[in-house]
Amino acid sequence: MAVIETKGLTYTYPSGTKRALEDVSITIERGEFVVLTGPSGCGKTTLCRCFNGLVPHFYGGKLEGNVLVTGLNVHEHSIYELARHVGLVFQNPENQLFALSVEKDVAFGLENLGVPRDEMKKRVDWALQTTDIEDLRERAPHELSGGQQQRVAIASVLAMQPNVMVLDEPTSFLDPLGAQRIFEVINELNKNLGITVVLVEHRLDLAARYADHVIIMDEGRVMLDGKPREIFGLEKTRLMGIGIPKSTRLYQVLEKSGVHLSKVPITSEEATQILKEVLNRD
Ligand SMILES: Nc1ncnc2c1ncn2[C@@H]1O[C@H](COP(=O)(O)OP(=O)(O)O)[C@@H](O)[C@H]1O
Ligand SMILES: [Mg+2]
Numbered sequence: 001m002a003v004i005e006t007k008g009l010t011y012t013y014p015s016g017t018k019r020a021l022e023d024v025s026i027t028i029e030r031g032e033f034v035v036l037t038g039p040s041g042c043g044k045t046t047l048c049r050c051f052n053g054l055v056p057h058f059y060g061g062k063l064e065g066n067v068l069v070t071g072l073n074v075h076e077h078s079i080y081e082l083a084r085h086v087g088l089v090f091q092n093p094e095n096q097l098f099a100l101s102v103e104k105d106v107a108f109g110l111e112n113l114g115v116p117r118d119e120m121k122k123r124v125d126w127a128l129q130t131t132d133i134e135d136l137r138e139r140a141p142h143e144l145s146g147g148q149q150q151r152v153a154i155a156s157v158l159a160m161q162p163n164v165m166v167l168d169e170p171t172s173f174l175d176p177l178g179a180q181r182i183f184e185v186i187n188e189l190n191k192n193l194g195i196t197v198v199l200v201e202h203r204l205d206l207a208a209r210y211a212d213h214v215i216i217m218d219e220g221r222v223m224l225d226g227k228p229r230e231i232f233g234l235e236k237t238r239l240m241g242i243g244i245p246k247s248t249r250l251y252q253v254l255e256k257s258g259v260h261l262s263k264v265p266i267t268s269e270e271a272t273q274i275l276k277e278v279l280n281r282d
Helices: 044-051 054-058 102-113 117-130 146-158 176-193 204-210 228-233 235-239 246-256 268-279
Strands: 002-012 021-029 033-037 062-069 086-089 164-168 196-200 213-218 221-226
Touching: 002 044, 002 196, 021 044, 021 062, 021 196, 021 213, 021 221, 033 044, 033 204, 044 054, 044 062, 044 086, 044 164, 044 196, 054 062, 086 146, 102 117, 102 146, 117 146, 117 176, 146 164, 146 176, 164 176, 176 196, 176 204, 204 228, 213 228, 221 228, 228 235, 228 246, 235 246, 246 268
Parallel strands: 033 196, 033 213, 086 164, 164 196
Antiparallel strands: 002 021, 002 062, 213 221
8 A cells, every 4th residue: 555655746946946846756655665865956855845744835835746645635734744644854863853851852742742641651762762762861962973863863753653754864974884773773663663664865885775665866856766676777777876786786797797697686795695606607
């Protein structure tokens, strides 16, 4: 079943001279882990804003076509209603954290929803445990490291128990190891709780292994949409300037030299496996 569906979605910001999104038609199924990527300015953030109604309700502007989120048409439902279903983690966690303690930040959205005290306490404890930041409970968010703040931002959204989590470059301030840890947390939420994930990320070497659906955008349009192995294996993807995983690049180089492989590798483990297979052929 589709959790997010857009049809002919075209959008221009009030101050915009050109369309930020142009005829975007995509379907995201329940439980999928989607990686959304493409060059800077191609419309990734704008598309994420459509998923929770910030576009058009907060930003204004002209939205044509349809966006359905868990069956709700964003034209007809408020940001407040959509927030129950879709949690958005912004690129810069500082913009999302403002309370005096981590615990209060994580509880904030629940207070707004009018969740009863007992239930709120349970959900905050659970969100802190799940993101592995229970020990930071009393700390002030602005004192924390970038990675810790990212976890607090994820916990705040998680406490709302959304069906869909949309994470807009949530690790852009982290080193590869820190990013990897955050992706592991997101992956567990997806696999163990069945939360649908839309992750905007350009570091595909790190993120591709978790994806079961990849969408590549350029200049407001969807250029490629499908399974990771199909998309990354295409020469066209690399020519679009997308930093495909190094393992997949290796596959392309080998194919070009006439070495044919049984599958398109995405992770370094898969590349190693395939190289062993090639070496054993002689
Ligand atoms: N708040 C805004 N007002 C006007 N134009 C915007 C705003 N946010 C983004 N844009 C424009 O919309 C287009 C898509 O931007 P964005 O969605 O931020 O791309 P990405 O996230 O892929 O870098 C760009 O041309 C950008 O300048
Ligand atoms: Mg962006």
